[in-house]
Amino acid sequence: MKIKVLGSAAGGGLPQWNCNCANCAAVRRGDPGITARTQSSLCISENDRDWVLLNASPDILQQIRATPELQPARALRDSGIVCALVTDAQIDHTAGLLLLRERQTPLPLHATPSVWAELREGFPLGPMLSHYCGLDYREIPMNGRGFRIPGLPHTRFTAVPLSSAAPPYSPNRNRPAPDDNIGLLIENETSGAVVFYAPGLGQIDTPVREAMAGADLLLIDGTFWQEDEMMRVGLSTKSASDMGHLPQSGPTGMIAALGGLPDISGRAAARQRKVLIHINNTNPILRDDSPERRELDRHGIEVAVDGMTFCV
Known part of the structure; x- marks a missing residue:
């Protein structure tokens, strides 16, 4: 099974179109210590021919141009x-669906019931695309049982409810339902390898901790370094928690959580890869030479970059 990082940044990408923070400015002036990134998305395949898109960012067309496997060839x-x-149902994970409207047949879309409701009402991609290719909705079960996706016959997915925030446009913004945000356990039934993907994660409860500990590869929320990061740089009055994200630093942050995972059948040992994804443009870990990046290195935590590929 192959997983490719199409985009590794949070909403807005790096540089963000209207942002002149230190990181965005550095990318624009060609600073070699920092790399531009598009908005968060993955793709996954068993055969290098049939690919499942995991989240569809507004940068999908740029990502397809950079990924020959997704381009027309047959x-x-x-x-x-x-x-x-x-x-x-966040815009940075769904707006790219609109840009696939020229497809010749309805696009199969796997989503939870709450997310599908948002995409029919609050952000009505479903009704809009019905005038183009259309969407063929496939419900993601929230019963803890695995499900399969056409094109990946030897891969099993399981939805894991996450504590995060519903989109700002959602009536559930401050009271999200259990299926407003999910992580994915992805198991390669041929190799036995397990991946846990959670680009938006506000808290680590027992089921999430167990999912993290049981994975060979973690692709996990790396949005903010500090709880008050956006406030420190004068770009928002909201904290990381307000926006549904667990920062990396601090006694209860992601670094501490990753270091305290229980050892399940040896998976939490040194061979487990821990990779941060969905990284906000303000986060200092985006700089290759930053003290924050060196701290991640000391803890064996990687920072995703567009084009990164994993074979599991």
Whole structure:
């Protein structure tokens, strides 16, 4: 099973179009210590031919141009993308669906009931795309049982409810339902390898901790370094927690959580890869030479970059 990082940044990307923070300014002036990134998305395949899109960012067209596997190669008009799965209804994870409207057949879309409701009402991608290719909705079960996706016959997915925030446009913004935000346990039944993908994570409860501990590869929320990061740089009055994200630093942050995972069948040992994804443009870990990056290095935690590939 192969997983490719299409985009590794949080909403807005790096540089964000209207931001002149230190990181965005450094990318614009060509600073070699920092790399531009598009908005968060993955794709996954068993055969390098049929690819499932995990979240569809507004940068999807740029990401397809950078990923030959997703480009047309078998017919006059086609794509390596066989279907899409979204983990929430955030704009930075769903707006890219609109840009796939030229597809010749309805795009199979795997989503939870609450997310599908948002995409029919609050952010009505479903009704809009019904005038183009259309969406073929496939419900993600929230009963703790695994499910399968066409094109990945030997891969088993399981939805894990996450404590995070519903989109700002949602009536559930301050009282999210259990299926407004999910992580994904992805198991390669051929190799036995397990991946846990959670780009938006506000708290680590027992089921999430167990999912993290049981994975060979973690692709986990890396949005903010500090709880008050956006306030410190004068870009928002909201904390990381207000926006549904667990910062990396601090006694209860992501670094501490990753270091305290229980050892389940040896998976939490040194061979487990821990990779931060969905990284906000203000986060100092984006700089290769920053003290914060060196601290991550000391803890064996990696920082995702566009194009990163994992074989599991």
